[in-house]
Amino acid sequence: MRAWLLALAVTTAAAQPACDKPVYLTFDTGHMGVAPLIAETLKKHNAKATFFLANEPTQTGGTTLDETWAPWWRERVAEGHDFGSHTWDHDVFLEDLPDAEAKVARFKVRTQAGVNPPVVREVTAEQYCASLKKVSERFTAMTGRPLDPIFRAPAGRTSAALLNTARACGFTHVGWSRAGFLGDELPSQTFPNAQLLEKALRDIKPGDILMAHLGIWERQDPWAPAVLEPLLTGLEQRGLCFAPLHDHPRYAPLFKKP
DSSP states (O other): OHHHHHHHHHHHHHHSOOOOSEEEEEEEOOOOTTHHHHHHHHHHTTOOEEEEEOOOBOTTSSBTTSTTTHHHHHHHHHHTOEEEEOOSSOEEEEEEOOOTTTTOOEEEEEEOOTTSOOEEEEEEHHHHHHHHHHHHHHHHHHHSSOOOSEEOOGGGOOOHHHHHHHHHTTOEEOOOOTTTBOOTTSOTTTSOHHHHHHHHHHHOOTTOEEEEESOOSSOSSOHHHHHHHHHHHHHHHTTOEEOOGGGSTTTHHHHSOO
8 A cells, every 4th residue: 555655656756847947936824814725725726835934913913923823824724834943033134233242142022923012122142043843833733743944033033143153053145036026915906906016927037036015004905815815826827837946946955864
């Protein structure tokens, strides 16, 4: 029976067309209102993605990493997606605060997530590292799967010192391509969905890393219900396909266990 299943898996894999013009879908956490729709759309297109997790407020009054959402994350694990940290509190880097005497990196950050009022504060390198690792610990507790050794700084803002801090505790930063900024966090009054879709279909090219969210509080006309399905369909019609970050030539070595 085991040999038969192995042969079937090999035959099925061989039947799948090669992904020779990949793009890499990534999603940062958000209010989670569109998370079920995004998951269904990815399954429909057999598209693998990477999710970057922070413990953010949700529309239902909880947080993205509470027990309510644990089954949803377990389902994504079973589907074979990749997962990285987005800092526990969604800390947006503002500037380095060097300490000449202690020679310890410190950072000014703006903690800003969902409906919570933003708070500017200072964190040490150790605290920033702990924030990344706290997401990893929670993800493993929810799913039984280790977090991947990648992170995305909120808003994509970093410095050399911040990147070194993260790397020292096991996390490599993943940004996004210029054309891969899908614009779901922009105001819909000035950046309507039709415009964002047209731009993405025109500009995205093989190798690009795309970035959107699992729900943006401020956007009045939600992006995912209007754009995600025609975007994936349109990219497929152009001959592009959807690969996980563990297949990306820059990041693949990070996923190989020693």
